[in-house]
Amino acid sequence: MVKNIIMNMHNLMEESEHSILHTYNRFPVVFERGEGCCLYDAEGKEYLDFAAGIAVNALGYHYPGYDEALKEQIDKLLHISNLYYNEPIIYAGAKLVLASGMDKAFFTNSGTEAIEGALKAAKKYAYARDGHAGHEIIAMNHSFHGRSMGALAVTGNAHYREPFEPLMGGVRFAEFNNLESVKALVTDKTCAIITEVVQGEGGIYPATQEFLEGLRRICDEKDILLIFDEIQCGMGRTGSYFAWQSYGVQPDIMTCAKALGSGVPVGAFVLNKKAAGASLLPGDHGTTYGGNPFVCAAVNKVFEIFEKDKILAHVQELTPYLESRLDELKEKYTCISARRGKGFMQGLVITGIPVGQVVNKALEKGLLVISAGSDVLRLVPPLVITRKHVDEMAEKLDAALSELS
Numbered sequence: 001m002v003k004n005i006i007m008n009m010h011n012l013m014e015e016s017e018h019s020i021l022h023t024y025n026r027f028p029v030v031f032e033r034g035e036g037c038c039l040y041d042a043e044g045k046e047y048l049d050f051a052a053g054i055a056v057n058a059l060g061y062h063y064p065g066y067d068e069a070l071k072e073q074i075d076k077l078l079h080i081s082n083l084y085y086n087e088p089i090i091y092a093g094a095k096l097v098l099a100s101g102m103d104k105a106f107f108t109n110s111g112t113e114a115i116e117g118a119l120k121a122a123k124k125y126a127y128a129r130d131g132h133a134g135h136e137i138i139a140m141n142h143s144f145h146g147r148s149m150g151a152l153a154v155t156g157n158a159h160y161r162e163p164f165e166p167l168m169g170g171v172r173f174a175e176f177n178n179l180e181s182v183k184a185l186v187t188d189k190t191c192a193i194i195t196e197v198v199q200g201e202g203g204i205y206p207a208t209q210e211f212l213e214g215l216r217r218i219c220d221e222k223d224i225l226l227i228f229d230e231i232q233c234g235m236g237r238t239g240s241y242f243a244w245q246s247y248g249v250q251p252d253i254m255t256c257a258k259a260l261g262s263g264v265p266v267g268a269f270v271l272n273k274k275a276a277g278a279s280l281l282p283g284d285h286g287t288t289y290g291g292n293p294f295v296c297a298a299v300n301k302v303f304e305i306f307e308k309d310k311i312l313a314h315v316q317e318l319t320p321y322l323e324s325r326l327d328e329l330k331e332k333y334t335c336i337s338a339r340r341g342k343g344f345m346q347g348l349v350i351t352g353i354p355v356g357q358v359v360n361k362a363l364e365k366g367l368l369v370i371s372a373g374s375d376v377l378r379l380v381p382p383l384v385i386t387r388k389h390v391d392e393m394a395e396k397l398d399a400a401l402s403e404l405s
């Protein structure tokens with residue numbers, strides 16, 4: 001690539017196909033910079049961002065204080081190794097444990113690695129208890145837990161799994177929000193039940209109160225570890241730090257990632273006292289980069305901003321308005337058959353036209369939204385959007401839908 005030729009977006013996209021493995025059918029846009037809740041493409045066009053890098057950019061772009069905290073850490077120290085202590089990970093761990101009311105955290109580089117760690121912790125817990133391996137895990141249909149081999153094994157979408165089998169064995173799939181289907185799969189070998197609290201990729205399905213309470217009961221009765229995947233629905237997205245907190249049902253292990261660093265690659269699995277005290281020991285698990293000083297400086301700043309600027313209260317306050325504007329669109333357009341969601345994790349079920357057409361038309365109108373499942377339009381905006389952004393989103397989506405109807 002000749003560097004000093006000013007490339008237009010079309011050329012850049014073509015250039016990308018020469019060297020980047022084509023595992024995504026990307027949208028035809030090259031983004032150059034962000035500001036607040038908007039992105040700007042290489043030609044200067046503005047887009048209102050209701051995708052937030054797939055629920056990552058909780059604070060939007062260049063939130064006051066965030067960049068400065070990262071720059072300060074760059075000047076001190078980027079990386080050492082988990083062989084040594086560093087300050088940022090100590091504070092980040094304390095904040096994560098405090099926010100979740102759990103006991104111990106292990107930081108990872110991504111969501112899928114947080115899942116791997118959670119699965120290993122559950123297997124180790126049962127191994128230490130029973131004196132042998134060979135345990136089973138119950139996961140949910142339509143779940144999504146990541147792309148690495150263990151996370152893929154508990155992902156309830158055969159299309160994602162099949163080409164890569166055999167995956168980790170001993171996984172059984174139940175129906176989300178169907179307690180009887182879970183009970184039917186429990187055996188003496190079951191060591192964990194894993195579920196999202198609000199299914200994201202599967203199509204924005206919030207768990208019911210009875211389902212989570214029932215899972216907790218089953219797990220308590222049989223000494224099975226309950227794992228909640230909060231990677232997408234956690235970190236304030238539904239109005240509490242973690243979605244399970246609004247149900248009052250605590251997991252034994254929780255995973256988080258996406259908005260945890262609000263833009264830097266960091267995840268974590270967090271264990272309660274019972275799971276932390278009797279599972280992974282020195283030598284059982286590790287990571288070179290996981291929780292390095294740079295990403296943990298981001299985690300610290302994110303928690304600090306959440307507290308100082310009352311981000312959770314803001315999500316709670318604005319949610320009814322966001323829901324009402326989406327419900328208006330649902331009333332107006334027959335192609336929207338339902339709205340589902342919790343807080344700033346909302347889905348509109350699209351019927352009669354492919355959801356991809358709506359996403360593309362919205363993009364044309366300067367609005368970024370994404371899809372989930374086969375027919376759901378997903379809205380996961382930065383948590384710092386205001387009423388004005390909600391109005392702007394509704395206008396742009398209205399314009400897109402009216403052209404398609």
Ligand SMILES: *Cc1c(COP(=O)(O)O)cnc(C)c1O
Nearest residue numbers: 110111112144145146200231232
């Ligand atoms: C995104 C996501 C993951 C995977 O996270 P990566 O960082 O992409 O590995 C796992 N679980 C849920 C619920 C997710 O939304």
